Amino acid sequence: MLAALQGALNPALFWEYRVILLTGLLQNLYIFAESAVVAIILAFIVGIARLSPRRALSGTAIAYAEVFRNTPEYVLLVWIYFVLPLLLTKLLGMQIKFSPHLAAVIGLGVAYSGFMSETVRAGLRSIPAGQAEAAQSLGLSGFTILRRITLPQAVRRMLPEIVNQLVSLFKATTIVSLISVQDIMYQVSMISVAEMRPVPLYTGAALIYCVVIIAATQALQSLTQRWRTRGWA
Amino acid sequence: MIENFNRYVLANLDPLLGGLWVTIYVCFWSFLLALILGLFACLVRLRGGVLRYLAIPYIEFCRATPILVQLLWVNYVWPEIFGFPQTVIGAGIIALALQASGYLAETFRSGFEGLPSGQREAAAAVGMSRWRVLYRIELPQVALVATPLVINQLAVIVKSSTLVSVIAIPDLMYQGLKIVNQWYEPIEVLTAIALAYFLLIFSISRVANAVYVNFQVKFGLAGYG
Amino acid sequence: MNQVRPIIQVNDLHKSFGAHEVLRGISLAVEPGAVVSLIGASGSGKSTFLRCLNYLERPSSGEIIVDGETIGAIAGTQGRRAAEPSSRDIARMRSTLGMVFQQFNLWPHMTVLGNVIEAPMQVKRLPRREAEDLGRQFLAKVNLLDKQNEYPAKLSGGQQQRVAIARALAMRPKVMLFDEATSSLDPELTTEVLEVMRDLARDGMTMLVVTHEMGFARDVSDRIVFLHAGRVEEDGLPAQVFNAPLSERCRQFVSSALG
Numbered sequence: 108m109l110a111a112l113q114g115a116l117n118p119a120l121f122w123e124y125r126v127i128l129l130t131g132l133l134q135n136l137y138i139f140a141e142s143a144v145v146a147i148i149l150a151f152i153v154g155i156a157r158l159s160p161r162r163a164l165s166g167t168a169i170a171y172a173e174v175f176r177n178t179p180e181y182v183l184l185v186w187i188y189f190v191l192p193l194l195l196t197k198l199l200g201m202q203i204k205f206s207p208h209l210a211a212v213i214g215l216g217v218a219y220s221g222f223m224s225e226t227v228r229a230g231l232r233s234i235p236a237g238q239a240e241a242a243q244s245l246g247l248s249g250f251t252i253l254r255r256i257t258l259p260q261a262v263r264r265m266l267p268e269i270v271n272q273l274v275s276l277f278k279a280t281t282i283v284s285l286i287s288v289q290d291i292m293y294q295v296s297m298i299s300v301a302e303m304r305p306v307p308l309y310t311g312a313a314l315i316y317c318v319v320i321i322a323a324t325q326a327l328q329s330l331t332q333r334w335r336t337r338g339w340a
Numbered sequence: 341m342i343e344n345f346n347r348y349v350l351a352n353l354d355p356l357l358g359g360l361w362v363t364i365y366v367c368f369w370s371f372l373l374a375l376i377l378g379l380f381a382c383l384v385r386l387r388g389g390v391l392r393y394l395a396i397p398y399i400e401f402c403r404a405t406p407i408l409v410q411l412l413w414v415n416y417v418w419p420e421i422f423g424f425p426q427t428v429i430g431a432g433i434i435a436l437a438l439q440a441s442g443y444l445a446e447t448f449r450s451g452f453e454g455l456p457s458g459q460r461e462a463a464a465a466v467g468m469s470r471w472r473v474l475y476r477i478e479l480p481q482v483a484l485v486a487t488p489l490v491i492n493q494l495a496v497i498v499k500s501s502t503l504v505s506v507i508a509i510p511d512l513m514y515q516g517l518k519i520v521n522q523w524y525e526p527i528e529v530l531t532a533i534a535l536a537y538f539l540l541i542f543s544i545s546r547v548a549n550a551v552y553v554n555f556q557v558k559f560g561l562a563g564y565g
Numbered sequence: 566m567n568q569v570r571p572i573i574q575v576n577d578l579h580k581s582f583g584a585h586e587v588l589r590g591i592s593l594a595v596e597p598g599a600v601v602s603l604i605g606a607s608g609s610g611k612s613t614f615l616r617c618l619n620y621l622e623r624p625s626s627g628e629i630i631v632d633g634e635t636i637g638a639i640a641g642t643q644g645r646r647a648a649e650p651s652s653r654d655i656a657r658m659r660s661t662l663g664m665v666f667q668q669f670n671l672w673p674h675m676t677v678l679g680n681v682i683e684a685p686m687q688v689k690r691l692p693r694r695e696a697e698d699l700g701r702q703f704l705a706k707v708n709l710l711d712k713q714n715e716y717p718a719k720l721s722g723g724q725q726q727r728v729a730i731a732r733a734l735a736m737r738p739k740v741m742l743f744d745e746a747t748s749s750l751d752p753e754l755t756t757e758v759l760e761v762m763r764d765l766a767r768d769g770m771t772m773l774v775v776t777h778e779m780g781f782a783r784d785v786s787d788r789i790v791f792l793h794a795g796r797v798e799e800d801g802l803p804a805q806v807f808n809a810p811l812s813e814r815c816r817q818f819v820s821s822a823l824g
Contacts, residue, residue, distance in 0.1 A: 112421055177541040179499040182513065182534050189526040241670035241729070244619050245684035245736055246659045248652075255683065260674050278406040285408075285506060292408060305416040313405050313413045320404035 121311045131291035135280045145216025154227025175221030184214035211283040230265035267331040359515030373437035378444025402442025407500045411435040415507045432504035451482035491548035572597045578627035589795035600772045602782035605792035611775040619662045663733030667745040669725045671717040678713040703731040723754030743774040791815045
């Protein structure tokens, strides 16, 4: 067992393939960044719609959040990669095909927008209604109230939770390897098969993710702490 | 599309339902294992003295590593080093349990830390042993607060379980992808599977919510405010 | 005697929240420059009435005429509703009416001056420089010019309420509505706010004041309106309402309120 353990923690293989692996990690970062943008934009649209007095709008928003919070990300990813292009092709009459990268960004973005929309809603609701009433009585329009009064305060309150959800999103980018996006896990699998030595690589991957995520979480914790003491969040 | 549904979903209902059963089986056992590991890790972290410095990295590792990475690691690396698990199903159960145990350990920890310390002192004052206090006073209250979150974690396990298809566990996802790969008609099958997972997870979430509301009303608990 | 057109005219205002009817047919006229105090027990509908005037609550039926413009549903003989007022009508009406709230409702992420100039800049589209001059003018009026760059959290309740008054005044409304403006304040802090309100009255501002401060009501108002269970029970000069009210309920209320 000791020999196996030594084999597991041997970084030589990792080092040998470091360029390919880092390129793969870069793919994870790209997809993370792009799907984060998609998720945040959708989250705000849905979160704001959730608070609309119009039942059609708020009902759709509730349904949206429930669907995407309760569907596994992998299932969503596969569905968007395989099924959606076919449906769009039938609908639009043009041949539609998604690249793995695009499907991954849409899939993860939509999946996490469900969770984030709840955070947005909670943040908006945490602002006392009286502030909006005062603004209304002064003649400000609903949109201006959202833009100048509610959102500036709400965003600060949402930040810690949104940051947590972004960390989860980054962890989730590993599954894009399963629809053949050439991220780090994809490369690790390929190399393991080629080299017939999965042990050090999978251990290495686990350790790298562990270190990166823990470091990022710690850094973000102290950041949000600083925000809290400054009264921002 | 209806004929397709019949052809690919209904015709294959047997393997699909078999896959669903595997999913339920894997999720059930990993949930149980996660509860045990999570509670144990939590107690060690809170009361374990020096062993704390083993518990904390364990919890952090479980939470920080993506589930896919853990799955592959347990499946390919553990047999070489530890000699087990010998089956893919075992690997799936262990990996899902590891991931969930990290979150559960933290959930239990905030439950414990939320307990007013006066209760423990009062129990000690009447002469209850440490174990008694834990068993009769603390755990029940932690259980009350933690239950909605624990049920939610089951929902998370079900969501993560979709990935066990990657190590060839014949769960619902695996069976579905197999049919799609065979017949190249993904629409009906994948939509049916998505719906199935949604209904399963949605029901679990609803139960968690109902328990939360019920406990709030009954015991006046809302996570100790 | 010259009949001056009332600046606020309310005819048979009704408001229900679901099955519960809070306002049961209120009619009122307020002349320009008048200070009218609304008194009554909790739940009598005073705040709801005030909030209907600037449409923070939507009236169920009845007519509201502000500065000659009719807003609010009209109950015709067949109970027909007129068209719902457009948001532009409502905005125009709200610019005539300034409101001060019991909870102040200052915006905590803006400075005191920021609070005051926000509406003039957004609604009247004043450039920042002009708006700031205007804002400082009104802050000086409520004696808070020295706090212009502070954030509301640093101010006492009385100071916050005075800022709220300056914020409402900066839009140059024709009428000021006060919704229990001092009810949230500690007794030592109410004086400074009442002082400001007295000054406003002296300067000729039309004011509709929902209040529990009987001293203020008696000394500063031109008229007192006593509301009970959603109806006007008494409407007259302070001397009359306080010393010789016609309604028994009003007499009871006034005597217990004055201790």
